[in-house]
Amino acid sequence: MESILNISDLGKTYQSAGKILTVLDHISFAVETGSTNAIVGPSGSGKTTLLGLCAGLDRPTTGAVELNGIDLSILSEDKRAHVRNLYVGFIFQNFQLLPTLTALENIMVPLELRGETNIRTRAVDLLDKVGLADRGHHYPAQLSGGEQQRVSLARAFSNRPKILFADEPTGNLDAETAEKVIKLIFDLNKEAGTTLVLVTHDLDLAGKTQRILRIKGGKLVSDNKTNV
Amino acid sequence: MVMENNLSNEKRRLNIPWLFEMAWRDSRKNRSRLLLFVSSIVFGIAALVAIYTFGVNLKKDIDNQAATLIGADLSVNTGKLPDAATQKMLDSLGDRHSQERMFASMVLFPRTQGTRLAQVRALEGDYPYYGNFETIPANAGLNFRENKAALVDQTLMLQYNVKVGDSVKVGKVTFVIEGVLTKAPGQTNIASGIAPIVYIPLKYLDETGLMQKGSRINYSYYFKYDHPVDIEKLTKKLDPRFEKAGLNYDTVETRKENTGRAFGDLTNFLSLVGFIALLLGCVGVASAIHIYIREKIASIAIMRCLGVKAYEAFLIYLIQIVGIGFIGAIAGSALGTFVQHILPIIFRDFLPISVTTDISWGAIGQGVILGVIISVLFGLLPLIAIRNISPLNTLRMSYENINLLRDPFRWMVYAIILLFIATFTHLQIGNWLGSLFFTIGIVVAFLILTIIARLLMFIVRFIIKATWSYPLRQGFANLYRPNNQTIILIVSIGLSTSFICTLFFIQSLLIKQVTIAASTNQANMILFDIQTSQEKPLANFTQKQHLPLLQQVPVVTVRIEKVNGKTAAQTKKDTSMRMRERLFGNEFRVTYRDTLSPTEKVMQGDWIGNTPASGEIPVSMEERFAQRNKLKVGDKLTFNVQGIPINTRIASTRQVNWNKMQTNFLFVFPKGVLEDAPQFHVLMTHVPSKKVSASYQQSVVRQFPNVSIIDLGFVLSVLEDLMDKLGSIIKFMAMFSIVTAIVVLVASVRISKYQRVQESVLLRTMGASRRQILAITTIEYFFLGALSAATGILIAVVGTWLLARYNFDIAFNIDLMPAVALFLGITGLTILIGLLNSRGVLNKPPLEILRGE
Incomplete structure (x- = not known):
């Protein structure tokens, strides 16, 4: 099967107090189009950094990231931004909605950026899909955590991404709400045929994906297929 | 590679309406705060718009009222009595004319016994031809010419508790006060407070006995043309003859220009004061926006994550800054338009005309443009940091400070701000050196204060x-x-x-x-215009009053004819001698003595107190005046002393302490040259109290009516x-x-x-x-x-x-x-x-x- 994400020999180091800190060390893997994947590992293992590099939010120190056939490691930040807008969707632990925009406007932003028309209808549809049809004019501060994450989910799917990156999507939610959000993520993912890469240390959640990549001390220590 | 090419082809076009929409949306919860930031520039803009509007109205009013400032089509004045040829030329000018002699003299109010140095103007003719003397009663400005009567300045009347109908003694003649002069053409309140005017008819001037040789008198002639004449063309034609005869002239146009320039300088200076307020406000705006952007890091990172490019994020906030700058500038302009109504009241005493308070759309436009430009310029400093906000902040908020000092854009913005300040200042004051000093001054003041603030922050940590x-x-x-x-x-x-x-x-x-x-x-009292014959009697009289004779100095009025053998006309041709031009136009009051005074010190050359038997006369020149005119020891000067040429050489230069209360001179002659020249004397004394001062002045004015006193x-x-x-x-x-x-x-x-x-x-x-x-x-x-x-x-x-x-x-x-x-x-x-x-x-x-x- 064709891969949408190719990571080869990826490394990331930072300079801290005059010392070089290696966060990611020679990581290579490929993600198949339409698959669901989880990156797991203990706190500080480098999994969020890996997600950031995969999504083109940062540049690697060594190695390459190829997303949908585009080598992100050689692109400028503005070009990477364009790639993100075209092919990538995000879900964050802290929801990351724009506080001054209503729920509906938050969903519309990626589509507005692409210059699409009739975006309101699509945004309303998505809000309906996440069960918030009547909350479109509410600001993030007026929504509960679960509601905010559902808006975030609707926004992530609004630009019909080829790949969805989720960073601890249930980290700030109670168990019941988390369960609902997870179901939504997988349902929408399946419906849209999107590739999913999520970072979590919740092994139950990871177990719902087809593949689990385990990171420790900045190194890829295991790469297992699940029974899903 | 193929995909990357596709990516370039898919380049997103700048969606301006969306940027505006995002700027509007993003500002939703912060508008009151944004307005608070921008309130900092409101008062600076208000100050500038008020001054600009005042300046525009003043210029317009000067243009409209210029004829009343001069009171005639042409005025000619000189410091010496015109000779026959000059008088003939003057007689040929105008369809109607008036003449005036102006000099400083003591006046005495017999009823209250008050004495004071005043500006006496002896007038003949129908002057002013434009405007009128503002007097109480209204017709006093005409009537005093027919009688042995005077017009006395309002300040003087109030000061000495004098009423219309009382008398005023000028020299030996007593005049009835016909009216109170509230405003003479072109006169300001402040000028009349310093040198109050007393108008008398010219026909009584000789009787006053104040026209003596050596007296300092200004001769003015006012001309009115009843038929259309191009005055500018006429004066251009007459200019060489005027210059040759030592006559200065004023037309409605030149007065318009001069008054406009003088007040232009004043309004320009005041607009710099307003500009400082604006700069202060801008620092406030920059600081507030800096904090605002810090708070917006998360939002900017989310936007970047969703695909907003760095410059798009930058533009979203730039639009906000332009918006608030615009609102602040509009508010400031509105306030300034209101404040300008107060300015003519504040400037009342300094204005020779009445100033209107019309709204100036030009001034408002300037204020708005300036407000927007300056808030954007200062807003740019924190705004350019937006370009460096990484989308990674969505995953992990980073407080890593990028070294902004290395950002070339930041330095570019600093350079543009400095250039803007210098250019703005240049537009106000018209010279680059002054603008440079002003800009440097502002930067130094800001730097000192910033360094002190940083020092404080550094020290506090340790204490x-x-x-x-x-x-x-x-x-x-x-x-x-x-x-x-x-x-x-x-x-x-x-x-x-x-x-x-x-x-x-x-x-x-x-x-x-x-x-x-x-x-x-x-010395706290100076008596001048003392005739040679009065010198000794006045000195004796002063001593009899138990007052000290602190200084007695003869003063001779001279002009410079040649410098190193070159006349004014020859010097004018030589561009390297431009500085010396002013030497020729002016009258100098010089003295002669054989010793240096305690306030003087010879810096170069030798002090020679007595005239040598032969050769040029050695004179001493004030050091700084010599430097300004590029003259040095050994240079030769030919003076014109009441028509007689005297060849001199600069024998020494002196440093003079001008701050000491005594007579100081630019040129000092040795003894043995000027003793017989027409001259007056100055006497300085110290009066211990106001009471002694009043009685001494009254006695002097009674016995020596031509002597003027400065208390x-x-x-x-x-x-x-x-x-x-x-x-x-x-x-x-x-x-x-x-x-x-x-x-x-x-x-x-x-x-x-x-x-x-x-x-x-x-x-x-x-x-x-x-x-x-x-x-x-x-x-x-x-x-x-x-x-x-x-x-x-x-x-x-x-x-x-x-x-x-x-x-x-x-x-x-x-x-x-x-x-x-x-x-x-x-x-x-x-x-x-x-x-x-x-x-x-x-x-x-x-x-x-x-x-x-």
């Missing part, structure tokens, strides 16, 4: 002791913690304090200078009045800086409130008492206020010292009381505003505030 109480430690720590207001407050409060304090210092320094002279045993005590009161009036104008303009500083203070404190609210609520939640939070706030703002004020005062002290030493050349002896009052006032105000802004946190339950924020 905080663990043993101190919590509020004390916290109050001190607030001075350097992240998002502190230390730099912005020290710069804005410090700069406006130094500004107002320098004004106080200079004003008191100048007044003190005269007060010292008036109160010690130095230093009186000069002091006039000077104080003048300084008060001038000071009030500058203080009015400086007020805009102070108000701006207060607005910046309020805005900064409000912003810091947003910053600190979480922390205060946390403290409150943990049980901190209202008193403890108040104590922390008081300590923080006490130090900010006190240090800002103290730094401002220190800069003012240094600035005043520099001005005293290098500009006014007077002793540096300042009165610290106003500075202490200013220090206490500003510190108190800072604490008050700090406390008032903390009220919200203190009076509401913590949860309510957190939800509200």
Whole structure:
């Protein structure tokens, strides 16, 4: 099967107090189009950094990231931004909605950026899909955590991404709400045929994906297929 | 690679309407704060628009009323009696003409026995032909010419409690006061306060006995053309003849230009004062936007994550800044348009015409454009940091500070700001050197204040002791913690304090200078226009009154004919001698003596006190005057002493202490040359009290009516009045800086409130008492206020010292009381505003505030 994400020999180091800190060390893997994947590992293992590099939010120190056939490691930040807008969707632990925009406007932003028309209808549809049809004019501060994450989910799917990156999507939610959000993520993912890469240390959640990549001390220590 | 090419092809076009929409959406919850930021520039813009509007109206009114300023189509004046040929030329001018002799003389009011030096104008003819003398009663301006009557300036009448119908003695003639002169053509209130006018008919001038040889008289001739004549063409044609005859002339056009230029300079100076207020406000805006952008990092990172490009994010916030700049500029322009109604009242005493208060759309346009440009320029400094905000902040908020000093755009913005300040200043004052000094001055003041603020933040870290109480430690720590207001407050409060304090210092320094002279045993009364025949009798009379003869000096009026053998016309051709041109036009009053006075010191050459038997006459020249005119020891000067040429050479240059109360001269001749030339004498004495001064003056005026007296005590009161009036104008303009500083203070404190609210609520939640939070706030703002004020005062002290030493050349002896009052006032105000802004946190339950924020 064709891969949408190719990571080869990826490394990331930072300079801290005059010392070089290696966060990611020679990581290579490929993600198949339409698959669901989880990156797991203990706190500080480098999994969020890996997600950031995969999504083109940062540049690697060594190695390459190829997303949908585009080598992100050689692109400028503005070009990477364009790639993100075209092919990538995000879900964050802290929801990351724009506080001054209503729920509906938050969903519309990626589509507005692409210059699409009739975006309101699509945004309303998505809000309906996440069960918030009547909350479109509410600001993030007026929504509960679960509601905010559902808006975030609707926004992530609004630009019909080829790949969805989720960073601890249930980290700030109670168990019941988390369960609902997870179901939504997988349902929408399946419906849209999107590739999913999520970072979590919740092994139950990871177990719902087809593949689990385990990171420790900045190194890829295991790469297992699940029974899903 | 193929995909990358596709990517380039898919380049997204800049969606301007969307950027505007995002800017609008993003500002939703911050509009009141944005308006608070921009309120900092409102007063600066208001000051400028008020001054611009005033300037526009003044120019228009000068244009409309220029003819009444001069009162005729052409006026010609000279310091010497025209010869027959010149008189013939003058007689040929105009269809109607008037003439006037103007000189300084003592006048005496017999009923009240008051005496005072006045500007006597003896008039013949129907002048003024445009406008009129404003008098009470209204027809007095015409009637006094027919009778042995006078018009007396309003200030003089009030001062000496004189009424219409009383008499005034000028020289030997007593005139009936026909009316009160409230305004003569082109006269300002301030000028009439310094040199009040008394008009008398010219036909009685000889009778007064004041027209004696050596008297300093100005001859004026006013011409009116009843048929259309191109005056400019006429004067251009006559110019060489006027110049040859030593005549100066004024037409409606030249007066328009000169008056316009003089007031143009004044309004330009005041607009610089307003500009300082605007710059202060801009620093406030820059600081507020800096904090605003810091708070927006998360939003910007989300946008970047969703695909917003760096420049798009930058543009979203730039649009907001342009928007608030525009609103601030509109508000400032509206306020300025209102304030300009007050300006003609404040300038009343200095204006020769009445000024209208029409709205100037040009001035408003200038204000709006300036407001937008300057808020964008200063907003750019924090805005360019947006380009560096990484989308990674969505995953992990990074406080890693990018080294902004390495950002070339930042330096470019600094350069543009400096260029803008220099260009704006150049547009106001018209010379690049002055603009450069102004810009450097502003930068240095900002730098000093910034360095002091940084130094404070650095030092405070080390002086905080663990043993101190919590509020004390916290109050001190607030001075350097992240998002502190230390730099912005020290710069804005410090700069406006130094500004107002320098004004106080200079004003008191100048007044003190005269007060010292008036109160010690130095001369405090000068008698001049003493004829040679009166010299000894007056000296005897003074001694009989038990008053000392501190100085008796002969004064001869001379002109310079040639410099090193070259006449004015020859010098004019030589561009290297341009500086010397002014030497030829003026009359110089010189003296002769064989010794140096105690205020003089020979710097170059030799002092020669007596005329040698043969050769050129050795004269001594004042050092700085010689330097200014590029003259040195050995240069040859030919003087014209009442028609007789005298060849001299500069034998020495002298340093003269002009601050001492005594007669000083640019040229001193040796004894044995000028003794027989027409001359008058000056006598200086010291009168111990006002009472002695009044009786001495009355006696002198009665016995020696042509002698003029300057009473230093009186000069002091006039000077104080003048300084008060001038000071009030500058203080009015400086007020805009102070108000701006207060607005910046309020805005900064409000912003810091947003910053600190979480922390205060946390403290409150943990049980901190209202008193403890108040104590922390008081300590923080006490130090900010006190240090800002103290730094401002220190800069003012240094600035005043520099001005005293290098500009006014007077002793540096300042009165610290106003500075202490200013220090206490500003510190108190800072604490008050700090406390008032903390009220919200203190009076509401913590949860309510957190939800509200």
